[in-house]
Amino acid sequence: MMKTNPFKPTAGAEPPVLVGRDTILKDFEIGIEEGVGAPGRLMRITGPRGSGKTVLLTELGDIARQHDWHVVDVTATDHLPELICRRLEKTDEIDYSVELDFMVVKAKAQKDSSQKLEDVYEVMGHAVRKLTKEGKGLLVTIDEVQDASVEDIREIAVAVQHLIRERLNIAFVFAGLTAGVMSLLGEDGPTFLRRAYPEELDTIPVDEVATAFHATFEKSGVHIDEDALAEAAEATAGYAYLIQLVGYYVWRSAQVRTGASIRSISMEDVRSGVVTARREFERTVLETAIARLPRTAMEYLLVMAENRLASSTGEIAERMGVSASSLTATRKMLVSRQLIEPTARGYVDFSIPFLREYLIEHRQALLARYGVEG
Ligand SMILES: Nc1ncnc2c1ncn2[C@@H]1O[C@H](COP(=O)(O)OP(=O)(O)OP(=O)(O)O)[C@@H](O)[C@H]1O
Ligand SMILES: [Mg+2]
Structure with missing residues (x-):
């Protein structure tokens, strides 16, 4: 009998385990x-x-x-x-x-x-x-x-x-x-x-995600090893939608490998499931979030992505070669679209997980949309 994938990567859909609440x-x-x-x-x-x-x-x-x-x-x-x-x-x-x-x-x-x-x-x-x-x-x-x-x-x-x-x-x-x-x-x-x-609702602790994954797989009679479990949980960054995406595609990878009566999840299932989950996340969340941004806003984000942690708004302006005040409207727009958020006075950071990585990885293609060479 075909086992049903228990994960629910759909807006508003009740997850198999409500983690961190x-x-x-x-x-x-x-x-x-x-x-x-x-x-x-x-x-x-x-x-x-x-x-x-x-x-x-x-x-x-x-x-x-x-x-x-x-x-x-x-x-x-x-x-x-x-x-x-x-x-x-x-x-x-x-x-x-x-x-x-x-x-x-x-x-x-x-x-x-x-x-x-x-x-x-x-x-x-x-x-x-x-x-x-x-x-x-x-x-x-x-x-x-x-x-x-x-x-x-x-x-x-x-x-x-x-x-x-x-x-x-x-x-x-x-x-x-x-x-x-x-x-x-x-x-x-x-x-x-x-x-x-x-x-x-910010980041859910990754160990709680691991516990929930374990419970969900076990409940379906599917075994997963500690290290595979840890890797899957880590890949969610404690973000609710990613918990469902990762769970869903890890399950699916295992199903493709083992056939309908899936019994266990291997490290390879986790790795390939995470890749698919991440791609799906980029498509549905990240691409939607940055779609049709004005060029200045895109450049603002790309400058931010160069920093590993929060960015100073003054320094962003400096690197863009403009005055800080000329970027006020851009910053406000990015905050209201929930792409970035103030972390302290004069500092901003990304609000969506993996946005920084996505921007770094696709920098050239993103700039090319505005006719700019990366
Ligand atoms: N506590 C949770 N534990 C595990 N998965 C969750 C949890 N909360 C939500 N999810 C899953 O995350 C996804 C998004 O949930 P939901 O639609 O409630 O988010 P939202 O904040 O309302 O998003 P939006 O702002 O787009 O409306 C769904 O797939 C849902 O099953
Ligand atoms: Mg909602």
């Missing part, structure tokens, strides 16, 4: 159990593309459901407060009377913002009051929150804050790209959300 899952669960005011009831999850934000939201939703809570998951779009209202309206377990239909109709009709604010508060309040009375609660999650408007987020935040003050069972978790979320919460963003429990 024990603490946050526990904190959230405690938040649900502890009652109103627990920090786990208000969370912000940030991280680069493919770091596992969506999957984590799904997982938190599962925990909430296990505690009999109702869950509304939305992805940021226009008219987000209305979308949340509509989702709540469709919930069977909350009996929406004529009263609520009326409110939703009103919300649609009245675009005036002060009125709208009251409506999302009322609709959520109606649901949460009912659920709280039954010993349940409501979890609202927003994914890709960096794409939401500050006004919409403020409106939702105000409503959530009021419901918490009324001692109702509500939890609110939002996830998005780090730089985008920070700018959403910056300056005129809602202060209330700035104090949300922060969870930055």
